[in-house]
Structure formats: structure tokens, C-alpha cells
Amino acid sequence: MQIYLPIAELSVNALLILMLGGGVGFLSGLFGVGGGFLMTPLLIFIGVPPAVAVGTQANQLVGASVSGVLAHWRRNNVDVKLGGVMLVGGALGTGLGVWLFGYLQKLGHIDLVISLSYVLFLGTVSTLMLTESLRAIVKGRGAPVRSKLHHHTWLHGLPFKMRFPRSRLYISALLPALIGFVGGVLVAIMGIGGGFLLVPAMIYILGMPTALVAGTSLFQIIFTTGLAAFLQAVGNQTVDIVLALLLLVGGVIGAQFGTRAGAKLRGEQARALLALMVLAVAVKLAVDLVVRPEDIYSITLPVMP
């Protein structure tokens, strides 16, 4: 069933989009990530203009995060205060990201920057995650052992210290704000929620209790993706509601099956699989950057003023 996407201005198979949404939703339910890092490249691959892919994906992630955060909210696993501080940075980062996106688009380097950020961030995080989870598997199926729970480093000497009772932390407000800021930039430029980056950062840099991390990062992602979707729709008119709706329906259903399948998977196995998948995306994009393209010339329509 072909359906015409009014903003992306192309005709796609609705079933294909539903299946893509379902497949990525399944994986995101399985591993507890947003799945934007898979969906955005896939959308670009089937011919959706990068700007529309990023804008629409941001809109779709709002729904995915709301659905995800509800479960955590019920178990009281959301640190609203810390999420709020992250959000301040996140909003600034998103604003900067959307502006940067438009600027790079004008220069003709947006595709390169998207690819490079994917390779850099996905490559680094997935390699770290893979080695960590493989070590955990080899070490004999125990929970990952952390040598020391609370390191005292220069990070703790930063000003603006704040108390976060829910997470039992007393840290500089600059840290979560900075993490949120980086996440916000990524949301706008890469069309991803940034959970795969926020989660490890919150565990290892902030030292948050693991139980609170997923809910709090999702809580924060709702607002950064929402803001990104808003700014992209108002500033660049690059949110395709029809596409977003198809992705949402597929994603929501897929995620529920994924969550169920995920319950049968051990933590470190799931992390290793996720890391492999993310690494595969990063390697594919890295190869594309290095291998001579089929046609070294490309055309772009002028960016709308």
C-alpha cells in the first residue's frame, strides 16, 4: 500500500514503514533504548531527505519516550530534580543543535557531520559497552563488579553544588547540565534520543543509582526531543506527521513485544548484543565515509530561507 508523505514529498510503502517502525521498536523494547540511531539512517536510506528524517524522528521519539517513562514513573524510578537540571542544559543544546543543523545544511556538510557524529559517538560507546559486557560474560555470569562506588575526582570540585535526594547525590549542577547539553545537541543533529550516551554518562560520571538512570534519561529525552521536534517543525518545516504516525504505530507495538522478549535475556547478553548492533551501524557508516562513493557528485536543492 503506497502512501504519499506530504512533507518528505515522496511515496512510500506504508507496510514497509510500519515494519521498520515495528522492527526498530522491538529492538528498542528489547534493549531499552530509543532506537533513533537505527531509524534515522534507515529513513535516509529509503530516500527520506536527511532533514525530514531527523525532524520526524525527533517527533516520533517523544511518543516512544512517553510510553517508556510511564513504566518507570509507576515504580518511582524518575529523579525529576536531576532530570530538570539536565533539561536546562538539554534545551540549550537542542537550540544550538537546530541552529547548527541549518547552518551546516547551507554549507553542504550536514551529511558528513551526521555520519561523523554517528561513527564517533556510536563507535566509542559501543566499543566500551562491548568490552565491558564481554568481560562480564567471561568473568562468570556475575553482576558487573565495580571496584569503588564513589571516586573523588576533580569533577567533584566544580561549583554550584546541588543536593539530589532521590539519587542520593551531592554534586555540581554543571555536570548533569553539561551531559544534558551534549544530549540535546545530538538530538537535533543526529535525530536520536541520545539515551545510549546519557545512560553510561549518568552511571559513570554522575554516579547515579542504576535503577534511576533509565527513567530519568527518558524523562529528560521527552522534553529535548519535544523541543527539537518543535524547533524543526517551526524553523525548517521538516516534521512529517504522516511518517511520524506510521513510525509511532509500528514502534509502539514492536516495543511491547521487544520488552517481553527482553525479559528472557540476561543483562550482559543484552548489552553485548546491543553493543554489536550499534557497532555494526558505526562501522557501516565509517566504511561509507572512506570508500570512494559511486558518484562523487551530488545535488541539493537550495535550503528554504
Next chain:
Amino acid sequence: MNRRSRCLLALPVALLAGFCLWQAVRPAWAQSLVADLSSHLIAITTGFTGTDVVLFGAVDGDGDVAVVVQGPEGQVTVRRKDRVAAIWMNVEDVTFAGVPAYYNVAVTAPLEGVVPPTVLQRHEIGLDYVRLLPEKAKLAPEKLAEFRAALIRNKQRAGLYTTEVGEVSFLGQRLFRTRIFFPANVATGTYTASVFLIRDGDVVSAQTTPLLVSKIGFSANVFEFAQRNSVFYAILGIMLAVTSGWLAGIVFRKS
């Protein structure tokens, strides 16, 4: 179904047009060519997957017919990648103005060698003669040719420029027809279908017919809404996402 009914409609109309023309031109030789389209409006609806338009017409005597259909003109930037520290990135660009978003040509017989290039150039008949104006005046001719060829190649890959010259077929001595395909990714705007009658290496008669490509119905409303009330559109999009996410959380809660 649409296409068949259009064809069924096209033929009698063509015959009628041909007859009227024959009657009209016999005494005066006022007009040696007449042509029309089976439809002057291409409606991009939610189910749009591309469409055919039939161009038909009649001539008053011998000669070749060339049909050129081109779409709304605009700027296009062509970028060239090169290896910079192991990575392929855009290093050079040329912007062309007046680039038709869509270009299609069909002829009754090959024109190369029969019609002088200056004539083809003047009427933009054939991909080699499409008018693409580089914005930078100073540009080496080889470089310009390279970027020009790249633009056409990329447009062909998107299915928006013809890869080969189409065929205009004669039905008997006077009537001709050709079929023009518009793919699903066709741009909205005003198009022109130009028909040329060529005799002894020159264009002796020409006619231009407009054709409108426009979004109709739901997709038009969505597009319009996104452009005009972008703030409301943005809020609606986010609310849609929040609602479906929230609903999913409620519905699947029990299980």
C-alpha cells in the same frame, strides 16, 4: 482504472481535435500544428505513485514532431566530493539557476545530425541542450561540463530527467501521440509541454501547453498546515506523539 479511462477519453478527443484542425487549417494554413494534453492537472493525493499524461495532436503535413515537457525552474547546487584525510567530503560546488525540476523529451525520429545544434539549443530539445545557467560567471569550460553532466546524471537517477529520448508515434499521417510519465517524487508547480514541428532541419511551428502539478486533498492540507501554521502543526505533532505513547503505556499495562 484511471489511466485506461483517460486513454479512452484521449483518443476521441484527439480525433476530434485533429478533425477540427484539418477543417480549420485547410484554407488558411494558419496553424500547422495543434496539440493538447489528456489532463492539465496532476493531483498528488495520498495514494499518488506517479502518473502518465498523454499528449496528442495533429500536424498539417510532413515533418518530425518533438515534445519537451519541463517542470518548475529553480536553483540546484551540485557538489563534488574529494578525499580529505581518508574521508570523502564535499570540497567544491557549483550552483545552477533556472534548472527544471523535471525534464522529458520525446521525438518521432532521431534529430541528431538532422537538425542543427543551434536550433535544438534555442528550443531546449534534448538533454544536451537544456538551459542550465551557472551562477559563477568565471568557470573553466571542462569543469562546467563536468558539473552539468553530474547534475543531469543525478536527476536521471532520481527519475526526474529522461534517460533516453521517448517516442512520439504517428497514427496515420496527421495524428500523433506520446505518453509522458511523472514519477511519485515529482515537484509541485507549473510545467510546460512544448510541441515542435520540424521540417528541413528547422522548427516551423510550435505550441506550448501548461500543466499543473499540485497536491490535492489530505496531503495538500497537511503541507499547507505545516507551512502556514507551523507552530500549531508542531504542537499537534508533539501531542499526537504524546497521546499515542501514553495510550500504549495504558493499553499494554495489564499484560
